[in-house]
Amino acid sequence: MAIEETALATYQATLDKLNQIAGDFTATSAQRTEATNAANKLSLDYANSHADNIAARTQQFREFTAYMEGVIQQLSTGGPLAVVQQIENGIKVAKTEIFG
Amino acid sequence: MLDIRSTSLLIRAPLAIVGVLLLTACAQIPQKEFGSYKESFALAKEASKQIILDYSALKQRIDAQNAAQDAVTVSTLERNKPFDPDKIIASSDPVDHIAARFQAWEVVESYNTALTALVEGKDAARVTGATESLVKTMENFPAESFQKAAANITPALGVVTTLLTEIQANYDRERAVQALITVSPNIREGLVNGMIEDTKDYFEVFRALNNQQISSGVLEIGNAAASFVALATSGRLNQDVKDKIKRINDAVGNNIVSSASKPFEKPYIDVTKLTFKTSAGNEGPLMSSQLDDHVNAIVAAAKKIEAADAASNDYRKLLGNYVVLLHKLDKSLQNLAQAAKTGTNDSPESLQLLYSAVRVQSAFAAYSKNAN
Numbered sequence: 054m055a056i057e058e059t060a061l062a063t064y065q066a067t068l069d070k071l072n073q074i075a076g077d078f079t080a081t082s083a084q085r086t087e088a089t090n091a092a093n094k095l096s097l098d099y100a101n102s103h104a105d106n107i108a109a110r111t112q113q114f115r116e117f118t119a120y121m122e123g124v125i126q127q128l129s130t131g132g133p134l135a136v137v138q139q140i141e142n143g144i145k146v147a148k149t150e151i152f153g
Numbered sequence: 154m155l156d157i158r159s160t161s162l163l164i165r166a167p168l169a170i171v172g173v174l175l176l177t178a179c180a181q182i183p184q185k186e187f188g189s190y191k192e193s194f195a196l197a198k199e200a201s202k203q204i205i206l207d208y209s210a211l212k213q214r215i216d217a218q219n220a221a222q223d224a225v226t227v228s229t230l231e232r233n234k235p236f237d238p239d240k241i242i243a244s245s246d247p248v249d250h251i252a253a254r255f256q257a258w259e260v261v262e263s264y265n266t267a268l269t270a271l272v273e274g275k276d277a278a279r280v281t282g283a284t285e286s287l288v289k290t291m292e293n294f295p296a297e298s299f300q301k302a303a304a305n306i307t308p309a310l311g312v313v314t315t316l317l318t319e320i321q322a323n324y325d326r327e328r329a330v331q332a333l334i335t336v337s338p339n340i341r342e343g344l345v346n347g348m349i350e351d352t353k354d355y356f357e358v359f360r361a362l363n364n365q366q367i368s369s370g371v372l373e374i375g376n377a378a379a380s381f382v383a384l385a386t387s388g389r390l391n392q393d394v395k396d397k398i399k400r401i402n403d404a405v406g407n408n409i410v411s412s413a414s415k416p417f418e419k420p421y422i423d424v425t426k427l428t429f430k431t432s433a434g435n436e437g438p439l440m441s442s443q444l445d446d447h448v449n450a451i452v453a454a455a456k457k458i459e460a461a462d463a464a465s466n467d468y469r470k471l472l473g474n475y476v477v478l479l480h481k482l483d484k485s486l487q488n489l490a491q492a493a494k495t496g497t498n499d500s501p502e503s504l505q506l507l508y509s510a511v512r513v514q515s516a517f518a519a520y521s522k523n524a525n
Contacts, residue, residue, distance in 0.1 A: 061357070068364060076371040076417055078378035085375045092368040097222070100215050100361035103354040107250055 064099050068092055190485070190503035194265055196510035197482055198258050201348070203517050204475050208355045209251045214362055254348070261345075261486075269489065345483045352472045359468050366461040371417075373454035374405060378422065381447035386427050388435030397448050398422050404455040460523055467520035474516045478509035 074080055074088035378401065385394045405421040435444070485506050 057353075068368070072368055072371045073417075075368060076375040076378075078375055078382050078422075080375070080379075082376065082379065085372055085379075089368050089372040093218075093365050094222075096361040096364045096368070097215065097218050100211075100358045101219065103357040103361070104212055104215055106354045107351060 060102075064095065068095055071095065190489075190506070191265075191269060193503040193507035193510060194262070194482075194485070196514075197478055197506055198262060200478060200510045200513040200517070201258060201475065202255065203514070204352075204355070204471070205251060205254050207517075208351075208358065211355075211358050211362055212251075215358065254351070257347070261482075265486065265489070345479050345486075349476055349479050352476055356469065356472055360465065363461050363465050363468075367458050370454045370458040370461070373457075374417075374451050377447045377450040377454065381444060381451070382422065382427065384440065384444055384447070385435055386429050388430055388433050388440075390424060390427075390429045391436065393441055394435060394444070395424070397444050398424060400448050401451050404452040464520065464523040467516070467523050471513065471516040471520045474509065474512045478506070478513050481506045481509045 071088045071092040075085045075092065077085065080088075381397070381401070385397070388394075401422055402420040405417050406419045434440075485503070
């Protein structure tokens with residue numbers, strides 16, 4: 054959480070400075086436009102990083118699925134209770150992998 | 154999580170006695186309550202889909218900007234890069250994250266249907282049918298876009314499937330209940346928590362695109378103000394110029410300076426820092442009209458920034474309501490699982506779920522109004 058807040062604060066502080074140039078009527082037109090282009094690029098990068106988080110989350114789960122499928126195959130000959138036991142173990146590992 | 158020892162005991166329990174006890178308990182469960190619960194669940198699902206679709210629209214805007222940027226940079230930079238077949242293959246088969254989340258909702262709905270059928274005391278065939286539908290939904294889950302929810306639920310569904318075979322042969326409601334209760338915590342940890350995690354990123358993506366709108370408005374103000382100042386200082390500081398500067402400062406200084414991105418000083422145009430000429434170069438109806446054009450452009454851009462600010466607040470409220478909705482859904486599913494386990498008529502909190510869904514839809518309407 055602290056990392057997210059730091060990233061946001063850095064992004065916002067940089068954006069504020071660029072917006073100040075864009076809104077400064079004593080700057081040249083080229084300077085204002087350049088500052089806005091940089092601000093938009095900065096915001097796009099920030100948006101991309103969070104869209105990547107969503108993608109990364111999906112990818113992470115996909116990898117874990119492969120692991121769990123392996124567990125199921127391994128236990129396919131066992132009874133339901135054995136499967137339940139293994140699933141509980143697997144989910145513990147999942148929590149470590151996903152939330153750890 | 155399912156207790157292995159208690160399950161073992163249940164399996165050994167005489168089926169006839171369990172059946173009689175459960176049928177007696179089920180007879181007390183009010184059917185109407187679950188009817189309204191199902192409606193609440195359907196509303197919650199639709200409300201969630203609206204949020205996910207809205208993110209999809211935001212993502213399309215990002216993708217369009219990325220594509221435009223690539224078109225400019227790739228041609229010049231590509232020449233110096235190695236040929237990367239892995240990257241080409243990866244980009245030719247994109248993961249549909251939106252479809253994966255929709256599918257996740259289908260899974261929850263199937264689970265909900267199966268559990269509700271059990272709590273309502275439906276016969277074995279109907280319970281089995283509902284649960285098989287859950288399994289089938291999971292099987293159809295796009296393999297390329299599995300989420301943590303899917304990862305967590307898939308193995309538990311293996312248990313459901315195994316037990317269903319026995320349920321069909323010899324109806325043991327208690328074991329079906331146990332199987333679905335086994336899935337219950339995984340629904341929470343996988344699907345519900347995953348969707349709650351998503352909201353953080355939804356908001357930040359929104360924030361970035363919203364900031365682009367603000368930056369665009371700031372540039373419009375800067376350009377119009379530069380033109381205004383150039384024209385206004387070509388003559389004396391007369392009352393007409395003073396009035397127009399006040400309009401600009403009122404629009405920009407008072408309103409926007411309080412926004413998150415503070416691009417302007419207060420006052421925005423400080424007449425004491427400007428150098429006016431002593432001629433009448435800025436006077437006359439034509440000059441006044443031209444100055445007005447710049448003032449109007451500044452006021453319009455300021456309003457655009459205010460609207461972006463308002464949309465940001467609306468979106469924050471919307472996601473807040475959505476998180477509450479997901480929390481209520483989680484509680485409803487837990488209560489439902491508990492009701493299935495105990496055979497009591499514990500309420501699945503359908504009204505609370507319904508209110509949460511309505512609040513999300515209402516917040517979505519307010520957000521859409523300002524966002525467009």
